[in-house]
Amino acid sequence: MSALLILGGARSGKSRYGQARIEGFAGPLTYIATAQAFDDEMAERIARHQADRGPRWRTVEAPLDLAEAIAAVRDGAVLVDCLTLWVSNLILAERDCDAAGMALCAGLADCRVPVALIANEVGLGIVPDNALARRFRDAAGWLNQRIAKTVDEVVFVAAGLPLVLKSGA
Template sequence: MLTLVTGGARSGKSRHAESLVRDAKSVLYIATSQIFDDEMAARVQHHRDDRPAHWRTEERWQQLGDIITAQNDRDEAVLLECITTLVTNLLFASGAGEDPDNWDYAALEAQVQQEIDALIAACAACPSPVVLVTNEVGMGIVPENRLARHFRDIAGRVNQRLAQAADAVWLVVSGIGVKIK
């Protein structure tokens, strides 16, 4: 079963997603963040410290089909946090250090969608319950810069594809989860 949990920044979506896997015998937690500075290192360490000790953690953001497989233990839930960070990582890795104003966003989105296709296929084959966490990025104003506009558009389309593939979708607002699918 694939579940998507979406919401704004600091909406409580992570806590809600964790509650969905709380009763699993074990949890494979996939963290997609990368550490680039001291602030991010502190955030990641805080999240590591908050996770239950019996949860298994994989820190990666690509080739997720290598760890979400048909061979996963059905009693071990999978929690992936978070899709929008994964999209960010994919965009910057594919952008190869070029100025984002010069990126070919259509080509980059095609690469992101390939990774999302592989993720959806992996989740469909996996016997474990899988919970994906993402940010709802389309409820604010139109960003003023090109990178932010394209990111919002790409992340929004990724979220739509994941929601379509999901068996259940939760929207979390102010710490309250509302099942919308």
């Protein structure tokens, strides 16, 4: 595996699956976090995730500059969690999601270490009732498609069970 996209819904087990896959690699492990703690509940979630990972992991916070954060990792393996929050951050910062997605794909093509990217599949529900939510859903869906074409492997996780959509083998 050089690049893997893991898709799923909320609480599907996608992050746990991604962490287990990356922990199978030798060397240092880097967790690139896109989440931002805007409230106490999110701060608690972030702390819980950090405790679950253990001492082998180094955490890098990259709410906006994800391609650069991945490129800075020179050894070991990387877990990015998650692309969907990254899209939300880009929209709120009024950044160009398409340009950022293209930069991320270019960075993945040049990446020297194995990388797993976590993303929510947000297109399985109803059409949102407001323009911002539709813009978010569309940007997340387009990014997932772009990343899926770029990476070697794509896995969909539901109820903790992985379903391989694209195999690198």
